[in-house]
Amino acid sequence: MATEIKKIAVLTSGGDSPGMNAGIRSVVRTCAYLKIECVGVYRGYQGMIEGDFKPLDARSVNNIINKGGTILKSARCEDFRTKEGRKKAYDQLKKEGIDAFVVIGGNGSFAGALAFNEEYNFPVMGMPGTIDNDILGSTYTIGFDxxxxxxxxxxxxxxxxxxxxxxxxxxxxxxxxxxxxxxxxxxxxxxxxxxxxxxxxxxxxxxxxxxxxxxxxxxxxxxxxxxxxxxxxxxxxxxxxxxxxxxxxxxxxxxxxxxxxGGNPTCFDRVLASRMGVKAVESLLEGKSNYMVGIRDNNLILTPISEAIKAHTEIDEELVRVSDIMTT
Amino acid sequence: MATEIKKIAVLTSGGDSPGMNAGIRSVVRTCAYLKIECVGVYRGYQGMIEGDFKPLDARSVNNIINKGGTILKSARCEDFRTKEGRKKAYDQLKKEGIDAFVVIGGNGSFAGALAFNEEYNFPVMGMPGTIDNDILGSTYTIGFDxxxxxxxxxxxxxxxxxxxxxxxxxxxxxxxxxxxxxxxxxxxxxxxxxxxxxxxxxxxxxxxxxxxxxxxxxxxxxxxxxxxxxxxxxxxxxxxxxxxxxxxxxxxxxxxxxxxxGGNPTCFDRVLASRMGVKAVESLLEGKSNYMVGIRDNNLILTPISEAIKAHTEIDEELVRVSDIMTT
Amino acid sequence: MATEIKKIAVLTSGGDSPGMNAGIRSVVRTCAYLKIECVGVYRGYQGMIEGDFKPLDARSVNNIINKGGTILKSARCEDFRTKEGRKKAYDQLKKEGIDAFVVIGGNGSFAGALAFNEEYNFPVMGMPGTIDNDILGSTYTIGFDxxxxxxxxxxxxxxxxxxxxxxxxxxxxxxxxxxxxxxxxxxxxxxxxxxxxxxxxxxxxxxxxxxxxxxxxxxxxxxxxxxxxxxxxxxxxxxxxxxxxxxxxxxxxxxxxxxxxGGNPTCFDRVLASRMGVKAVESLLEGKSNYMVGIRDNNLILTPISEAIKAHTEIDEELVRVSDIMTT
Amino acid sequence: MATEIKKIAVLTSGGDSPGMNAGIRSVVRTCAYLKIECVGVYRGYQGMIEGDFKPLDARSVNNIINKGGTILKSARCEDFRTKEGRKKAYDQLKKEGIDAFVVIGGNGSFAGALAFNEEYNFPVMGMPGTIDNDILGSTYTIGFDxxxxxxxxxxxxxxxxxxxxxxxxxxxxxxxxxxxxxxxxxxxxxxxxxxxxxxxxxxxxxxxxxxxxxxxxxxxxxxxxxxxxxxxxxxxxxxxxxxxxxxxxxxxxxxxxxxxxGGNPTCFDRVLASRMGVKAVESLLEGKSNYMVGIRDNNLILTPISEAIKAHTEIDEELVRVSDIMTT
Missing domain, CATH: 3.40.50.460 (Phosphofructokinase domain)
Incomplete structure (x- = not known):
């Protein structure tokens, strides 16, 4: 990325999951810590298309780490699957002076980010937020625990x-x-x-x-x-x-x-989301784009979004066996 | 009651409710405190008919006040609705030397106790245990909260x-x-x-x-x-x-x-059950029978079982109105 | 009260307790239901003295019934104990066009309301909000459960x-x-x-x-x-x-x-606070003043504040005895 | 190990932690599944020295997976630190026909197992059970979550x-x-x-x-x-x-x-303990000894006990940094 990143947007997309608020808070506070502007996008890609933005500073995210749901609301968005929709979103982001975005969501949300990046070479970073734990590239997703x-x-x-x-x-x-x-x-x-x-x-x-x-x-x-x-x-x-x-x-x-x-996120989901938010923002500032932040063996890693969305997670055969043995 | 009460049985009957264990514990410990023998009847009236008894002392009920369900198990029992079934139960109680029983349950369980008392002039006391809160004679039942x-x-x-x-x-x-x-x-x-x-x-x-x-x-x-x-x-x-x-x-x-x-009973249900158990045992020892222990304005009261099972609780009109107002 | 009440203020005062938000919500929604204006006073009597008011409509109190703490903040206020402080508070209320207020708090808060009412003949109503359950005139206070x-x-x-x-x-x-x-x-x-x-x-x-x-x-x-x-x-x-x-x-x-x-209020505290809020507003509109709403035997009652704050609650001797028996 | 393992003992040792019961259940049921006898040792090494054993079958561990504490009790044991104490323990194990044991506990408990194994070449396997998460060789210990x-x-x-x-x-x-x-x-x-x-x-x-x-x-x-x-x-x-x-x-x-x-263990701790129990028993049957079962990147691994107890865990610098950023 040639352009220096001075303003980052954050959004939650798709089905919500507990810990998304902790993820938002982390992105916002990491931006504040690093003196980067941060903007919240409401209702996922739909709000991006409509320009439903709000500047967020460190105090905007007080007392949300323990709350289920997402203060930015979430939505599934058909329009963003179209070239026209993504064009509108791009125009809104440019108008607002936004240089990059972090999207917290699942595979569908990442696919949208990927398409958007390919068309506009716009820096994007994904954080896996779904209760289903079905994202390649991360042992755990935010909300599963x-x-x-x-x-x-x-x-x-x-x-x-x-x-x-x-x-x-x-x-x-x-x-x-x-x-x-x-x-x-x-x-x-x-x-x-x-x-x-x-x-x-x-x-x-x-x-x-x-x-x-x-x-x-x-x-x-x-x-x-x-x-x-x-x-x-x-x-x-x-x-x-x-x-x-x-x-x-x-x-x-x-x-x-x-x-x-719903429900208050567990400590695990809060810590995971907090760590991922720091990594997402820092990776953008290092010039990285089109990655999803994941966790492997308690270390944060980056996986290209194109790979993350390519395949399915597989059933844990060891756990199936443990289940069989336990029902003895 | 002419006979002095020296041995009391306790059973849970019908659908179980959280706090029944606290009620059992209270009956058992009140007996221990008053130097009365106490016997647990398993699986409600069915266990009474089958003589499924077990002596319970103060230590038998350690660490159960916070547990949902009932350590004595519960059951609905068709046999006890028959004269023959109740005869068998009476014989079992006599064989075991039991002088009175406390039944924790709902209206069906109380009706059984009433029929039994009428036939055998056997001292019985009821404690309202049901999540439905539908028992006349008590503002709250054990488990509702x-x-x-x-x-x-x-x-x-x-x-x-x-x-x-x-x-x-x-x-x-x-x-x-x-x-x-x-x-x-x-x-x-x-x-x-x-x-x-x-x-x-x-x-x-x-x-x-x-x-x-x-x-x-x-x-x-x-x-x-x-x-x-x-x-x-x-x-x-x-x-x-x-x-x-x-x-x-x-x-x-x-x-x-x-x-x-299910679930761990709330403090309210535990305290309620603990208080009712004391009252039930003490009332039996005072020669009372055929009553249900209830709570009104935070005071324990006795209602004849015959009255308690006669009518239905009514809908709380004030609360319906509060609900309407709150949804403004 | 000669003046018709068209605008009611609500405040929380003293130590906060879980369920205060449910009480605020109830006062606000009852006002909305009855087409009365409602105003929130922030930080208790301190905010009243400083004119820290905010109009509240039915939607202002969305999603707070399950939250601990108080959205209006609470505070202990030395100034309101003085004639000067209360004068300032009165001027602020008049300036805002407020005709009556509901205070949710404990004995200290009620004493303040009483003094204020005596000086300005201003309609006031109390709701008992404290975890201590030490208020005469109510079997339960909001937060105790x-x-x-x-x-x-x-x-x-x-x-x-x-x-x-x-x-x-x-x-x-x-x-x-x-x-x-x-x-x-x-x-x-x-x-x-x-x-x-x-x-x-x-x-x-x-x-x-x-x-x-x-x-x-x-x-x-x-x-x-x-x-x-x-x-x-x-x-x-x-x-x-x-x-x-x-x-x-x-x-x-x-x-x-x-x-x-802290903590999410129990169902009991939420229902209690919801019922009390309706009663407080309706009593003010019926021309009543200087009462505390309480609950006795599941019915809402009014007790003159002057009586409510006069004496102490007493220890529950029956419960002390139950405790002794249970530790057998 | 030349001897075939036909009977395995399980004990909990040191400070207890939530999930120990799930670990016990897993060891017991894995033994039952594999047609191996299983014996519970009460009160840790102290009970081993005193021969406080009880055979456990699959039904012995019903309804404990969700309970805090340990049904086998736990204790710290000075005697097991002495050669004499370990001699007594060995005699008791031999008398009972026990061929191997699984100890759930922390570093102190593992050190004891190691000393015991060195003296008697007795097959031992460790499972990390402590809320402190301070065991090398496992990203997570049972109870920490x-x-x-x-x-x-x-x-x-x-x-x-x-x-x-x-x-x-x-x-x-x-x-x-x-x-x-x-x-x-x-x-x-x-x-x-x-x-x-x-x-x-x-x-x-x-x-x-x-x-x-x-x-x-x-x-x-x-x-x-x-x-x-x-x-x-x-x-x-x-x-x-x-x-x-x-x-x-x-x-x-x-x-x-x-x-x-205390408290009911989280799903994470229950699953972790269940998986570790299977691994511990199966590893013993494969002839392995003197290992601790650990988890790394969601895979179970074995670490020699001698290594596991050698060093300390280190502070997670990344998390310290996340904490600093989050408090912006």
Whole structure:
């Protein structure tokens, strides 16, 4: 980048996740620390197109590190997928004198940034913010740790009440394409079975597993079902199927929904977002662009956005095995 | 009661509720304090019929005051509704030398105790343990306070993420016949609309309310729906109805389910259960029988079980009005 | 009151308590509902004297019902204790066209309101906001329920780790003059001993109690000490005393401090504050003045402020007894 | 190891940490899965010396994954530091037919295992269980994540109430020799200053930092002080010092103490402990001994115990820098 960066914008994009505010705060305060101007973009790329900007100084982000959601709001934006939309966004950024931006979001948000950069050679940096933990180039995404704790706390409560014999609980958790929440929260909560999008364990195995669990002396069982479960039945259909084939079971259902996106972020997510924000701003100032900040073995690393969005994360086979062993 | 009471049994019956363990602990420790023997009955009346007893001393109930569920397990018991079942239970109690029992549960459990007392003139005392708060003779039941906090905490998380415009959340909470959880948690969580079993507000009003909420500048809304909502549609049917009639809204659903019965009891529920346990045992020792311990204006009172189970609690009109005003 | 009330101010005063925001929200939204103007006064009486006002409409109080602290800030104000200070405050209120105010706070705040009303015949209404629960005329104050839950959750954690033998924990909780937090949280957490300002149990009894607890088979004990404990030793002095006289004990200390004033309010505190706000505004509009809104047996009542501040709350003897029995 | 391993013992040793139960459960269930006998040793090495053993099968560890503390109790044991003590332990293990053990604990516990292995060539495996995160060979220890979340949640509450101007809070957290809790929780909670054992920032810098924080417009500040803070003053001495040198500040103190060791473990700690337990048992069966299971970049690794206990963890300079930037 030839141009010196004097003004950086920050935005949150796509589905929100806990810790995004900590990420915003970090970008803003790092700018303040380094005497760079910082501008908040409201409602993601939509606000960028509309010029919905607001200058942010160090005090603008007081008392947000512990809040879920995002003070900048977030949105999915169809317009930014078009050349025209990105043109408008570029004009707005130029008008505001913005030299670079940091986008906190998931793969879709990064793809937008990449397209924008390719067209305008505009410095961009990504921070992975999603509860799904499905971003290549980072062992953890901002929000994942909070989400799995939310699920685990809920299942702890359900287990408390599982005192009656022959009771079976199905708990639907988020995850249309990936099962990281289901798998981690399932192991953390001691679920008897975990149904994920990456593997079709099949209905037979579910019934077998429930029978075995019953025979082993457990008086109740909890099954976690990711939204995108490969079996292809939703949680209520699974309930009917099991009640038909294992009539001894009285099945109860919880559908967790959006509580998984909210809540005060955990310490892990706050620290992660704080570290990533520093790295994102400093990398821009070092002339880097088109990278996503990630974490590997507790070290911050940069991955080209073009690579980060190329592939999918894979299911953690070791954790699947741990889950199997734990349900002995 | 002519017979001196030297041995008291305690059981939990019906759906479990947070704070039952604190109630058990209180009955056990009050007995220990007063040098009365105490026996735990497992799995409610079913265990009574089967003689599933275990002596409990003060140390047996260490470290349970903060645990959800019930260490004695709970169950619904069809057999106890029959004369034969109650005969068996009586024989078991006599065989064990038990002189009286305290049952922690809801209306069904109390009706059983009443029938038993009428047949055998056996000293019984009830403690209201249910998350539904639907027991006449007590302003609060053990478990209600915990349940409404669970719901409120979940909705707080959902609200965090309600950053997108035009998003509407339906949250189904427990309450087949009564709306106390829905109403209290709804006011506590700042819900825009609360659908309860006691009132048919009608679908028209729901649509009106949502339109008004939108017009007033709110970018998202949360509607609480009790299971037994009078409108007669379940939460997914309501979602379809609203999406059809108010297409601007993107509706998301959470079904909380049994998490509402679990969790560590709140301080309120623990203190309430602790106080009620003392009162229950002392009342039995004073020769009283067939009463339920309740709380009114922070004082413990006794209500004849026959009265307690006769009528329904009524909807709190003041609170309905507060809810209406708060959604301005 | 001859003058019709068209504009109401609301302020929080003294030490803050969780639920104050819910109270502010309720006053504001009740005004909006009844088409009355509402004005927020910042930093309590200090802001009133300085004219630190801001109009509040229904949307100004979005998303605050679940937040601890007070968006209006709070302060103790020496100036308002003087005739001159109150004169300035009156002039500011008149200048702003304010016809009445609702103050959320404790006894000191109410005394100020009373003096002000006597001098200017200005309509005032109080809402009890303090974690101490020491206000006559209300069974519960806004914030108390949250505070006792905070303490209980902390002690639950401490108890988890009390696995080693002969370990004793002293936990200092708030309460300079009253022991309601200590007593309720102590019963709720299953503390072995509770030292409060209202009773001098004496050091002898403490040692006796600890010896008995040890002998009864408990491997660890928790003692709650209110700040204003009558024995007159602070928690570190008590530690030294016990370690000297009962050397088998390894004593650990926690001083909870201001965490007890914060945190998201419980459902109970939110509902209580919401109900009280409606009552406060409606009572002012009915021409009432100089009352504090309170709750008795789940009904809202009005108590003349002059009475509310006259006397002290008393220790709950029944609860002291329950505590004694529970530590069997 | 020539001998085939048919029976494995598991113990927890030293200060307990949240997640130890999940670790025990994992060792037990992995043994059950692999048809190996498993024996629990109570009270750490002390129980090993005394032969305080209990066979554990898969059902013995039901419903403990979510509990703080350790069902096996823990203790520090002087006797095991002597040759005689270890001889007794060996005899007990032999008598019980135990072929190997897994110890969950910190450096002291590992040193004991190492000495034992050297003397008796007895297969041992370590799992790092301590809230301090001060074990070489593992990026995370079991319990650390829970502890930092406990601290952060407490400070969130304190910050809520920090509404008054010129208020300063000192919060003492655990960490006699290492500042990992202080540093991570401090960044996560947005503390203005963090005093740790590894660095003597000096009292001057503290005063400067507080003055700067004040000037930057912050109305309140939170300072985290690790127990072993290098400045050498305890938290009450620091309070006095600051109040003397910066009289505008009203300083309040919280001493968190043992709450940091308890609480339900986070999902992270449960998953970590579950994975480590599998690895520990499988490594023993593969004939490995004298290793500690650790985690690096989300992969489980083995480090020779002799290396793990040799050196200290170092302060995370990057995180110190992030903290400095965040307090801008």
């Amino acid at each position: 909070t989400a799995i704790n939310t699920v685990v706390e809920v299942i702890d409560k359900i287990r408390d009440t599982a005192s009656s014999h022959n009771r079976l609980f199905f708990v639907e958790v988020m995850g249309r394409d990936v099962g990281h929440i289901a798998l981690n929260a399932g192991v953390g909560a001691g679920a008897e079975e975990i149904l994920i999008p990456e593997q079709n364990l099949g209905l037979e195995r579910l019934l077998e597993s429930l029978k075995r669990s019953k025979k082993s002396g457990k008086s109740s069982s909890i099954v976690i079902v990711a939204e995108g479960d490969k079996i292809g039945k939703n949680v209520f259909e699974l309930k009917e199927y099991v009640e038909e084939h294992l009539p001894i079971y009285d099945v109860r259902v919880s559908v967790l929904g959006h509580m998984q996106r | 915990t349940a409404i906090n669970t719901v409120v905490e979940v909705i707080d998380k959902i609200r965090d993420t309600a950053s997108s415009h035009n998003r509407l959340f339906f949250v189904e909470v427990m309450g087949r016949d009564v709306g106390h959880i829905a109403l209290n948690a709804g006011v506590g969580a700042g819900a825009e609309e609360i659908l309860i079993p006691e009132q048919n507000l009608g679908l028209e009003r729901l649509l009106e309310s949502l339109k008004r909420s939108k017009k007033s500048g709110k970018s998202s809304s949360i509607v609480i729906v009790a299971e037994g909502d009078k409108i007669g549609k379940n939460v997914f049917e309501l979602k379809e109805y609203v999406e059809e009639h108010l297409p601007i809204y993107d509706v998301r659903v959470s079904v909380l389910g049994h998490m509402q019965r | 949250t505070a006792i839950n905070t303490v209980v959750e902390v002690i639950d954690k401490i108890r988890d780790t009390a696995s080693s033998h002969n370990r004793l924990f002293f936990v200092e909780v708030m309460g300079r003059d009253v022991g309601h937090i200590a007593l309720n949280a102590g019963v709720g957490a299953g503390a072995e001993e509770i030292l409060i300002p209202e009773q001098n149990l004496g050091l002898e009894r403490l040692l006796e109690s600890l010896k008995r607890s040890k002998k009864s088979g408990k491997s660890s004990s928790i003692v709650i000490v209110a700040e204003g404990d009558k024995i007159g030793k602070n928690v570190f002095e008590l530690k030294e005393y016990v370690e000297e006289h009962l050397p088998i004990y390894d004593v650990r200390v926690s001083v909870l401090g201001h965490m007890q004033r | 829970t502890a930092i979340n406990t601290v952060v949640e407490v400070i969130d509450k304190i910050r809520d109430t920090a509404s008054s101007h010129n208020r300063l809070f000192f919060v003492e957290v655990m960490g006699r020799d290492v500042g990992h809790i202080a540093l991570n929780a401090g960044v996560g909670a947005g503390a203005e200053e963090i005093l740790i054992p590894e660095q003597n920032l000096g009292l001057e810098r503290l005063l400067e930092s507080l003055k700067r924080s004040k000037k930057s417009g912050k109305s309140s500040s939170i300072v985290i002080v690790a127990e072993g803070d290098k400045i050498g003053k305890n938290v009450f001495e620091l309070k006095e010092y600051v109040e003397e040198h910066l009289p505008i500040y009203d300083v309040r103190v919280s001493v968190l103490g043992h709450m940091q060791r």
